[in-house]
Amino acid sequence: MCQEEVGLKTVQVAIALSAALLAPSIQAQSSQLQHPGRLLASGCFQCHGTNGLNGGFDALAGDSRTDLLNKLNEMRRKPARDNIMFPHASGYTSEQLWQIADYFSKLPKP
Amino acid sequence: MINRRSLIGTLGGASLAALWPLSARAAVGRVVVVGGGMAGATVAKYLRMWSGNAVAVTLVEQESRYTSNIMSNLVVTSQMPLSSLYFGYSTLVKKYGIKQLTGRVEAIEPGGSLGTWKVTIASGGALSTEYCERVVLAPGVQFDPVPETSNPAAPATILHAWHAGAQTEQLRQQLAAMTPGQTFVMTIPPKPYRCPPGPYERACVVADYLKRNKPGSRILVFDANSGITAEAENFGYAFDTIYGPSILEYHPSMRVASVDSASRSVTLLDASNGRSTVRADVLNVIPPHRAGAIVQAAGLANATTIPFAAVDVRSFESTQTSGIHVIGDSSKTTLPKAGHVGNQGGKICADAIIKAFNFQAPDPSPTANSACFSPISSTKASWLTAVYQYDPVSSSMVIRDQVSGGSAATEARSASTDNFGKMGTWFKTLMSDTFA
Numbered sequence: 022m023c024q025e026e027v028g029l030k031t032v033q034v035a036i037a038l039s040a041a042l043l044a045p046s047i048q049a050q051s052s053q054l055q056h057p058g059r060l061l062a063s064g065c066f067q068c069h070g071t072n073g074l075n076g077g078f079d080a081l082a083g084d085s086r087t088d089l090l091n092k093l094n095e096m097r098r099k100p101a102r103d104n105i106m107f108p109h110a111s112g113y114t115s116e117q118l119w120q121i122a123d124y125f126s127k128l129p130k131p
Numbered sequence: 132m133i134n135r136r137s138l139i140g141t142l143g144g145a146s147l148a149a150l151w152p153l154s155a156r157a158a159v160g161r162v163v164v165v166g167g168g169m170a171g172a173t174v175a176k177y178l179r180m181w182s183g184n185a186v187a188v189t190l191v192e193q194e195s196r197y198t199s200n201i202m203s204n205l206v207v208t209s210q211m212p213l214s215s216l217y218f219g220y221s222t223l224v225k226k227y228g229i230k231q232l233t234g235r236v237e238a239i240e241p242g243g244s245l246g247t248w249k250v251t252i253a254s255g256g257a258l259s260t261e262y263c264e265r266v267v268l269a270p271g272v273q274f275d276p277v278p279e280t281s282n283p284a285a286p287a288t289i290l291h292a293w294h295a296g297a298q299t300e301q302l303r304q305q306l307a308a309m310t311p312g313q314t315f316v317m318t319i320p321p322k323p324y325r326c327p328p329g330p331y332e333r334a335c336v337v338a339d340y341l342k343r344n345k346p347g348s349r350i351l352v353f354d355a356n357s358g359i360t361a362e363a364e365n366f367g368y369a370f371d372t373i374y375g376p377s378i379l380e381y382h383p384s385m386r387v388a389s390v391d392s393a394s395r396s397v398t399l400l401d402a403s404n405g406r407s408t409v410r411a412d413v414l415n416v417i418p419p420h421r422a423g424a425i426v427q428a429a430g431l432a433n434a435t436t437i438p439f440a441a442v443d444v445r446s447f448e449s450t451q452t453s454g455i456h457v458i459g460d461s462s463k464t465t466l467p468k469a470g471h472v473g474n475q476g477g478k479i480c481a482d483a484i485i486k487a488f489n490f491q492a493p494d495p496s497p498t499a500n501s502a503c504f505s506p507i508s509s510t511k512a513s514w515l516t517a518v519y520q521y522d523p524v525s526s527s528m529v530i531r532d533q534v535s536g537g538s539a540a541t542e543a544r545s546a547s548t549d550n551f552g553k554m555g556t557w558f559k560t561l562m563s564d565t566f567a
Contacts, residue, residue, distance in 0.1 A: 060482045060498075068557055068560050071567075077560045108517070109516065111535065112530075112533065
């Protein structure tokens with residue numbers, strides 16, 4: 022029943038918005054759509070730009086995962102109040118930092 | 132009139148497949164977002180971007196553009212023009228294909244066979260209808276009325292300047308028109324209110340302005356809270372030493388009882404309900420907050436007992452009405468009410484809605500970070516930050532530093548010109564992540 026309902030609604034959407042839906046997908050990094058780090062990494066976008074691009078601070082898109090992780094792990098060892106990035110680095114688990122670094126490493130470099 | 136039968140009758144399976152682009156077949160749904168502030172604009176953008184445009188998004192906002200609350204204290208002190216706070220919706224429309232309506236939502240009701248929800252919108256003198264599977268409410272806050280001293284049944288005329296726009300400009304003009312020796316009085320509401328460091332930031336930049344431009348003038352700050360609620364060390368240092376009592380006086384545990392609009396005086400109650408009245412040359416009263424009117428009207432929050440909407444913070448879906456999400460300052464969570472966090476809440480909500488359209492559960496352990504820079508003067512700024520992790524035991528977001536085990540937000544060691552420069556970069560990038 023639930024599936025049928027959604028199916029019917031999608032028919033109406035297709036009619037009403039077919040033109041919009043047929044438009045090419047924007048920034049459709051398809052390999053990234055299901056990446057488990059996407060939502061996590063989006064917390065970096067406010068300062069580093071959407072998808073780690075054109076941020077006023079460091080652009081992260083396309084950086085090597087190892088380099089990013091090394092930088093983040095170094096920040097974890099620094100006094101938190103010295104730099105706004107230090108408490109960020111220590112606020113995530115090691116696994117979360119790996120997912121974030123892996124996500125950015127797989128985005129195309131600007 | 133289209134109904135289910137006529138739809139099925141006119142479109143067979145084959146023609147349906149031909150009509151849909153590949154990217155849209157996996158998941159299609161419709162979302163109406165009410166409110167185009169930090170949280171609303173972000174959820175609209177990320178619903179489109181992360182679904183590969185498969186989710187149709189209508190953004191309804193009463194104003195034709197957003198006026199940022201972030202940085203608005205520097206407009207009050209004439210350091211930045213009001214126009215630097217304006218952000219339009221044209222990029223969201225053109226780049227992401229969001230349908231934007233400048234108007235007011237009149238009703239949200241079950242949509243019958245045409246959709247889970249029917250949203251009625253008054254726009255340009257006409258009513259229109261949008262059907263959708265999910266509604267996201269992001270109306271921000273509204274302010275509680277403050278009684279008029281001579282007639283407590285009537286609301287006083289308040290200059291809060293806590294919703295950026297016309298009042299920001301009014302407060303700027305009143306501050307600029309002060310003559311040396313005059314007094315600026317501001318009051319801070321009880322928690323939770325929008326932008327925890329914001330009132331202390333305003334007190335500091337106004338004190339700095341008075342120090343430089345209005346010799347002998349003072350700012351008196353009356354706080355309903357028992358002490359500085361955010362960045363206590365940096366603001367406390369600024370209050371006590373950078374400005375000092377000859378320019379800035381800070382009085383905690385003082386609640387507003389009433390305001391005399393005509394004489395610009397405010398009557399306050401101390402912790403033991405002792406009453407005092409203070410006359411101001413400029414009176415800036417920030418009243419207590421509650422969820423935006425649409426949240427109240429939808430029955431998702433009760434103004435007297437629970438002024439904000441309870442949500443499951445993994446999706447920001449209302450715990451009272453499924454299919455309706457409440458994000459940003461109207462939601463009741465452990466996250467601070469602030470633009471940077473509102474942006475992140477929008478992303479958590481967008482991710483959860485896209486997953487729901489794909490018959491998947493929300494991310495079981497989302498995170499959110501809070502970060503903001505606060506000017507302490509016209510050249511120096513501090514910062515405050517925290518990373519929140521979802522805690523399944525309390526079903527809430529908690530700060531848990533993975534290295535120190537700490538559970539409190541971190542503030543800058545001291546205010547600096549370097550941080551003031553970074554504040555500009557943060558603002559520019561945050562607004563771009565939200566509106567562009």
